Amino acid sequence: MVLKMNTTIYYFTGTGNSLKIAQLLCDKLKECKLVSIASIWEEESIKSNSEKVGFVFPLYYAGLPKIVKDFINKMDFSNSEYFFTIVTSAGDITDLPLFQIEEILVKKSKKLNAGFFIRMPNNYIIGYDVDPKEKESELFEIADKKIEEIVKIIIRQVDSIRIDSNENKRNRKAKFNQEFHESVNQNDKNFYTDENCNSCGICEKICPVKNIILVDGKPEWQHKCQQCLACINYCPEKAIQFGSLTLKTQRYHHPEISIKVLMETVKK
Numbered sequence: 001m002v003l004k005m006n007t008t009i010y011y012f013t014g015t016g017n018s019l020k021i022a023q024l025l026c027d028k029l030k031e032c033k034l035v036s037i038a039s040i041w042e043e044e045s046i047k048s049n050s051e052k053v054g055f056v057f058p059l060y061y062a063g064l065p066k067i068v069k070d071f072i073n074k075m076d077f078s079n080s081e082y083f084f085t086i087v088t089s090a091g092d093i094t095d096l097p098l099f100q101i102e103e104i105l106v107k108k109s110k111k112l113n114a115g116f117f118i119r120m121p122n123n124y125i126i127g128y129d130v131d132p133k134e135k136e137s138e139l140f141e142i143a144d145k146k147i148e149e150i151v152k153i154i155i156r157q158v159d160s161i162r163i164d165s166n167e168n169k170r171n172r173k174a175k176f177n178q179e180f181h182e183s184v185n186q187n188d189k190n191f192y193t194d195e196n197c198n199s200c201g202i203c204e205k206i207c208p209v210k211n212i213i214l215v216d217g218k219p220e221w222q223h224k225c226q227q228c229l230a231c232i233n234y235c236p237e238k239a240i241q242f243g244s245l246t247l248k249t250q251r252y253h254h255p256e257i258s259i260k261v262l263m264e265t266v267k268k
Contacts, residue, residue, distance in 0.1 A: 006031035007154070008050040012038060012057040012068050014208070014228025016257025017120040018088045019265065021143065022056040025086070028151045036265040037071045038208030047076040052084070052154065055101065058123075059089040060227070063096040063177030066184055067209065067226045072104050082157045084114040086150065090122035090131075095163045096173045102163065114160040116150050118143050123233055125249040126242040136255075188225035191232070193218055196239035203231035203240060206262045234259055 007029050013019035013036075026032040033050070037057070040046055057068045064072075077083070083105060087097050098115040105112055120143065121136040122128050131139070153160050164170060188211065199217030209226055212219045219231070219240070232240040233251045241247060253262075 006050065007052040007054065008033045008035055008048055009054040009056055010035050010037050010071070011055070012036075012065055012071075012208070012226075012228075013257075013262075013265065014058070014226075014230040015123040015233045015252060016254030016262065017123060018056045018058050018086075019257055019261075020254045021086055021088055021118055021120070021147070022054075024144065024147045025054070025056070025151065025154075028147065029154065036208070037067060039265060041067055041071045041074075041209075045076070046071075046074055047078070048080045050080055052082040052157070053077060053080045054083070054154070055085040057085075057087065057097075058120075058228075059087050059092060059094070059097060059117075061177050061180035062092065062094045062173040064100050065226060065228075066181040069100060069104075069181070072101060077105070077108055077110050080110070082154075083110060083112050084116070084150075084154055085112065086116045086118055088118050088120045090124060090128070091119065093117050094173055096170055096177060098161060099163050099170060100174075100177075102161075112161060114150075114153055114158065115162075116146070116160075118146055121252060121254075123229060123252045125229065125233065125251065126245045128249075130250045130252040184227050185224050187227060188221035188223060190243045191219075191221050191225075192241055193239045194241055196237040198237055198239070200236065202259055203235060206230050206234055206259060206266060208266055210266070230262065234262065 009022050009026050011018050011022040022034055026034050102112040121131045121139055201214055203219045204212045204214050209224055211222050211224050233253045
């Protein structure tokens with residue numbers, strides 16, 4: 001007889017927003033286990049033995065991060081009964097990631113029971129600057145309250161999901177997301193270090209997919225990037241740049257997710 005962990009939450013995080021949400025949620029659920037997707041995504045056989053399975057991750061280009069899509073496709077959920085997801089986002093809300101997960105689960109004779117979005121501070125600094133500290137604090141408070149509501153739904157195993165029926169709109173976003181998946185691994189060619197790099201090696205240690213190696217004390221990216229931006233946002237010297245886009249932007253990571261905590265989520 002297989003003993004079931006009541007809930008397992010699989011999460012993907014770069015700068016800590018999704019990890020913090022997963023921690024808050026798991027703390028309030030009974031018999032809950034957190035698992036970093038990046039720590040197991042390359043394993044050939046991945047099976048869940050939990051009754052309830054959750055996915056927590058950031059919105060990437062209107063949909064799923066590539067690593068999350070690949071991971072869910074690979075998993076065996078035959079022993080699981082209730083599925084939920086929380087998508088963290090810096091503002092854009094689209095139901096495409098819910099639809100993408102639902103498509104995958106249906107092929108496994110399962111369904112996505114509940115889907116939620118939580119607004120978190122911007123960490124996509126290769127496109128936009130960070131939010132003001134006051135705004136960050138406000139978003140954290142709102143997120144805490146939303147977690148309370150989500151916990152009640154998950155405990156009762158209520159169906160709570162809304163997917164837009166506008167197929168044309170969804171298809172446009174799906175194409176946008178797919179184009180990102182096809183190019184994301186190679187986009188790390190735009191990263192480089194400036195004269196402030198002190199060869200501390202933090203970027204190498206916190207990359208969730210082990211995409212960075214140090215050569216003569218300087219980071220080199222190995223073209224399996226997921227664009228989580230952990231390396232650039234956690235660099236203590238702000239020495240990592242992405243083209244010219246980040247020369248004027250600030251850096252962000254969740255204030256309660258330290259370098260040490262993030263290192264613990266990386267595959268050894």
